[in-house]
Amino acid sequence: MTQILKEGGRTIIKTGERIDTMNAMQFEQDIQPALVDGGIELEMDCSDLKYMASTGLRVIQKTMRTVMLQKGQFKMTNVSPEIYKVLAMTGFTKFVKIEKKAE
Numbered sequence: 001m002t003q004i005l006k007e008g009g010r011t012i013i014k015t016g017e018r019i020d021t022m023n024a025m026q027f028e029q030d031i032q033p034a035l036v037d038g039g040i041e042l043e044m045d046c047s048d049l050k051y052m053a054s055t056g057l058r059v060i061q062k063t064m065r066t067v068m069l070q071k072g073q074f075k076m077t078n079v080s081p082e083i084y085k086v087l088a089m090t091g092f093t094k095f096v097k098i099e100k101k102a103e
Contacts, residue, residue, distance in 0.1 A: 002030040010041040015049045019056030028059045035063065040072035047078035047101060057090055064096055075099065 003014040011034045019027050034042065044060070060076070067074040075097035079087065084100055087093050 002027055004031065004034045010043055012043045012045050014045045014047070017048050018051045019049065019059065020051060020053040021055050024053070024055035024059050027056070028062070031059075031063060035066050040067070040070055042067050042072060042074045044074070044076045045078055046076055046080070046083060049080065049083055052083055052086060057086075057092065060092070060096070073097075078102075 001016050005012040005014065013031050013034055015027070016023075042063070044063075064074045076087075077099045078101045079098050080101050084093070084098065087096070087098060092098070
């Protein structure tokens with residue numbers, strides 16, 4: 001389940017365990033208010049994320065692009081080694097700020 005939190009001037013999107021074909025559209029709808037409502041400094045907290053399909057990657061790419069068009073900052077935090085591997089294989093680590101989960 002997606003949660004949106006405000007801390008100071010930044011917005012934190014806390015993902016659920018999966019972003020896949022079944023829920024990517026719902027995830028995108030869930031985070032839209034954060035993008036419209038001043039999501040200039042957006043952090044996607046992936047501490048619960050265990051699986052992400054290509055549809056999830058598209059949502060992240062679209063989200064990042066929206067934030068960048070607003071001249072904002074986007075980063076992913078608490079990314080597990082498994083999810084990081086997917087992000088690295090697909091080239092996301094070259095253009096998205098990613099902080100790995102502390103072990």
